[in-house]
Amino acid sequence: MHILTLEDYQVVVGEEDIWTPIRNVLHKGEMYSSVLILVDENTEQHCLPTFLDNIEYPKAKIIRVPAGEANKNLDVCNSIWAQLLEQEADRRSLVINLGGGVVGDMGGFAAATFKRGVDFIQFPTSLLAMVDASIGGKLAIDYKQVKNTIGLFLNPQAVFIYPPFLKSLPDRELRSGYAEIIKHALIADHGMWDGIQQIHRLDGVKWNQLIHRSLAVKKKIVEQDPKEKGIRKILNFGHTIGHALESYSHMTNEPLLHGEAIAIGMICEAYLSNKSFTLTVNSVQRITDYILKIYGKVNIDNWPFDKLLQLMMQDKKNEFGRINFSLLREEGVAVFNQNCDTGLIKECLLYYRGL
Numbered sequence: 284m285h286i287l288t289l290e291d292y293q294v295v296v297g298e299e300d301i302w303t304p305i306r307n308v309l310h311k312g313e314m315y316s317s318v319l320i321l322v323d324e325n326t327e328q329h330c331l332p333t334f335l336d337n338i339e340y341p342k343a344k345i346i347r348v349p350a351g352e353a354n355k356n357l358d359v360c361n362s363i364w365a366q367l368l369e370q371e372a373d374r375r376s377l378v379i380n381l382g383g384g385v386v387g388d389m390g391g392f393a394a395a396t397f398k399r400g401v402d403f404i405q406f407p408t409s410l411l412a413m414v415d416a417s418i419g420g421k422l423a424i425d426y427k428q429v430k431n432t433i434g435l436f437l438n439p440q441a442v443f444i445y446p447p448f449l450k451s452l453p454d455r456e457l458r459s460g461y462a463e464i465i466k467h468a469l470i471a472d473h474g475m476w477d478g479i480q481q482i483h484r485l486d487g488v489k490w491n492q493l494i495h496r497s498l499a500v501k502k503k504i505v506e507q508d509p510k511e512k513g514i515r516k517i518l519n520f521g522h523t524i525g526h527a528l529e530s531y532s533h534m535t536n537e538p539l540l541h542g543e544a545i546a547i548g549m550i551c552e553a554y555l556s557n558k559s560f561t562l563t564v565n566s567v568q569r570i571t572d573y574i575l576k577i578y579g580k581v582n583i584d585n586w587p588f589d590k591l592l593q594l595m596m597q598d599k600k601n602e603f604g605r606i607n608f609s610l611l612r613e614e615g616v617a618v619f620n621q622n623c624d625t626g627l628i629k630e631c632l633l634y635y636r637g638l
């Protein structure tokens with residue numbers, strides 16, 4: 284079992300040994316008047332039975348939401364509040380978010396606002412949520428189709444990560460989450476980057492160790508800058524271009540998953556890091572080769588540059604109307620607030636197309 288301590292909560296990563304600490308939280312001096320577990324239909328099927336078998340808390344109540352980003356909205360949030368009322372949750376209740384980033388972000392938001400805030404625990408079940416969404420205190424729902432528009436920063440009581448849940452996660456979702464692990468290595472942990480380059484297939488990976496190391500990177504960064512005023516922006520490496528590609532792909536018949544778009548974004552932004560900063564050509568090549576090995580090549584030949592640029596202009600990191608990038612100084616070291624002109628941005632997309 285690995286335990287990371289963030290400012291006021293712990294992240295526990297483990298296998299069978301994880302159930303004792305969670306039972307301790309639930310049973311601690313009858314601290315909670317009730318325990319409510321939020322699931323979507325996939326985590327209800329694949330994770331909830333194991334969870335219930337192990338927590339030994341027969342009075343736990345279940346709250347259900349439909350799966351997927353399209354449901355991370357006010358209507359579904361409304362239904363969570365309604366279910367909390369129906370189940371007679373009160374200020375001393377505990378909500379456990381058992382699911383991917385959608386359940387975690389929306390369940391955390393619903394709990395943080397219900398009766399001015401009830402305690403919640405994050406129990407991420409997707410790789411993306413395990414290494415990224417579940418720590419750092421960001422909670423939100425999408426509003427009028429714009430991602431994460433309504434939300435707040437608030438830490439959970441604790442985060443519990445049980446990697447065996449990844450066995451039922453679809454391969455594509457697993458690969459998507461892995462992009463954030465690559466990102467964490469590239470921005471802040473050269474040793475980890477050396478290590479993961481030996482990973483060629485995701486089916487045999489020992490996740491425990493890797494998740495812990497990846498979380499250590501995110502912890503180090505969010506602790507320095509919890510509200511994303513400065514250094515936390517380096518977590519956006521690959522995301523300026525990646526988000527634009529992700530949004531554009533949703534207008535086509537083949538939408539990309541978040542991490543799939545970020546993988547392309549990291550190749551493009553590695554190229555930018557060389558052209559407008561200090562990353563060497565050899566490093567760009569290594570990053571490109573590894574990402575292509577895991578993700579393959581996506582055909583973006585007909586994706587209009589102007590439209591992509593327009594999407595990048597809407598990026599939340601921009602200040603004073605300039606597109607703001609987080610780039611690599613070298614493999615394992617990132618910098619933020621870098622501007623690149625549009626000619627160079629086009630060039631990096633052409634670089635990817637030409638691979």
Ligand SMILES: NC(=O)c1ccc[n+]([C@@H]2O[C@H](COP(=O)([O-])OP(=O)(O)OC[C@H]3O[C@@H](n4cnc5c(N)ncnc54)[C@H](O)[C@@H]3O)[C@@H](O)[C@H]2O)c1
Nearest residue numbers: 325329350351383384385408409411415416421448451452
């Ligand atoms: N708060 C943050 O700091 C932060 C950071 C990154 C991403 N996010 C948010 O996270 C969300 C994306 O998270 P996600 O990729 O986990 O999406 P998700 O919650 O939609 O999960 C992806 C799919 O996998 C299914 N699933 C999850 N765990 C499973 C399991 N163990 N077995 C089988 N199926 C399983 C889900 O039901 C869903 O269909 C986005 O809304 C994004 O904005 C938040």
Ligand SMILES: [Zn+2]
Nearest residue numbers: 463522541545
């Ligand atoms: Zn991301």
